[in-house]
Amino acid sequence: MTKEQLQQEHLLVEAAKKQPRRFGVLYERYYEQIFLFVFKRVDQEESAADVTSQVFLKAMSNLKKYQFRGVPFSAWLYRIAINEVNQHFREVKSKRAISMKSTDIADIMEEVEELPQDENIQQMLASLELLKPDELQMIELRFFERLAFKEIAEICNITENNAKVRMYRLLGKMKKMMAGDSQKSEVRRTQSGV
């Protein structure tokens, strides 16, 4: 988003604060984006619709607390969505989904400096399994949602610099985890005499 677009959006938000009916503009703008974000995690359309509805209801009800920080309004919506998704899983007790595209995988492999071969991909996916929820979230926001570090920082309530450092360390961790796995598989191949 350009600076002008951000300013425009800021005005929309301010207008919605004064007249809640005007929140409808922001609702229209971000509904699909948030819906898909939620859907990728809850894996069910109806549940995604419910959670998305809750996200926007929370956003509308707490709009007065929102402060413009030079990032799109969606960053705040994402933060609310993450909380609502977590709440959903506390209530529903089902498995959280991770949805990604092939291209997202290729990007991760590039970052961890591994070839996008099946084995490596499996290791990468296995390493995702071992990540903490907030670490996984960072990977998803960066590689699957393709958000900028500034937005990621806003969503995770950290500084942009902090977001970059964490991402660097996280990828390093994944790389190590993947390397540890590869060693184990080499050992298994060795043990099998292949």
Place this chain on the structure above:
Amino acid sequence: MTQYKVHIDKPLPDSKRIKGHQDFDTLYDQYQVNTRFQFWRQLYQNPRYFAGLAAVLAVIFLVYQAVEEDRIMELAFVNPPIEQIDYQSLTFPAGEPILIETEGIRNLHIPALAFVDATGLLVSDSVEIRFRELYAPMDFALLGVPMQYDSTQQLVAATGVDVQAFRHGERVFLKEGIQIEAEMLVMNQEAELQLYYLDSTAKQWSVRQGLTQKPMTAASVPRPEKPILLAQIEREDLNGTTKASATPFKPGKPFGVKLKNAADYPRFANYQWTYWEYLEGPGSDNPWTAGLITEIGSEVGEQAWEDVRVERLGGSAERYRLRFARQTTDAKIESRVVVARPLFEARNQAQANAYYQTQLDKYDQDIAVWQSERQALLERKSLKERLQAAYAQDLRQWQQDNTAPEVEARDSIVVAKPFLLYHFKIDRLGTYQIAKLVARPEFSRAILLTDSLGNLLNGELLAAGKQPVLLSFDKITLYRGQYRNDTLFFPPLENAQILLSTEAGEMAFVNPNSWLEAKEEKVVSLKSEMPSEVIEGLPEE
């Protein structure tokens, strides 16, 4: 066991499908429901806020109580004094005692040096006493004086007085320890009367001790005073000069001449033309009518005769004789004399004209003033004549009324009639009444049937066969009611004289022969007779 479900390239719902889930209206409704009691939920969840709110509410409640009491008391006090009940005013030297005596206030004796100002300083120069006698119950109502004593009793006044004192327009007060002696006449009452004082700050009546009564005797009957003409005439200042001032003199139009002998008078030596004002008098011809001067429209004229010579006349005034001369057709010399005053300020015709116009303007002003003075004089003369005529008549009447048999007859009636003379002392200026207490009755209701447009009010009551409650009036009790919409609240006394006041401060009297018409909150008219259909519907008394 994995904790996540991993999907790679799983198809996601398309935009159309996602849009099907969108419903902002429902979301908005939910938002409104959620936020309806948001403030109270937050309050409930936060004990500090709750305690704070409770404290604020308590303060508001206490303030409201205090204000509401004031408001109720103020309503009871109704309106400021009605000006029709005016004060009588008397100014006198503060260093002398004064006795005020009227028909009702038999005696109001004010000691000398009785007043202090707001700072406590003794008033020693002059004091203005303002007082009002309150005879009829209506007087109290029109003054905005409340009649309720407490929640269960109200006062019925026999008489009252309101006494105030001022010095140069500033209120003054009775000096501590000083009392005004008062005596007032009242009709004898079966019930015992007491003295009440109105505390205008607390807006409440309180009983005062010291009311004593004396029976009336012939000696205590007030005698009408002999009419006095002189004081009235002096008051109206009719003894001043009745002589009118002299009528202003209209200035004559100046005229110009060329003097043949100007050289004989150094003052005229530098004037080619000299301008003169004609002075009327014996030995002075009018130059205009004598044809000595040629008229030039509205401007100053010029000599018509060729020879004009000047001669100074004696005396202090600037008076000259102008001798006009000409040769007649038969070669004789004809001459005329005009006495005139020179206008040295005019050196030419324009200046002479300007001078003349100034004189005319001044004359117009003088005439207006003179006419005004004359008119005032005539009015004063006329007033004096009227006063003298009235005095003569009053004197004749007084003489008739004060023959011995007349006085004796009057005294016997007065003494026989149960008058009482009450005596009390005033130690605080304000409103006093000699009154009795009666129980405050419950309210009953009188219903207006129609408004001023003829719209039927309370039609359902009529349809139900119910009649308005009206009152018959052969006793007199004062009540101040308040009109609200279409109902009036009256005490259920059999007889009452009702003074109706609206919140806007309008008042109307309701009596058995009147029919009140109202629109909204206002009394718009009071008719002398009730409509016949209402009378027919009245219950038998």
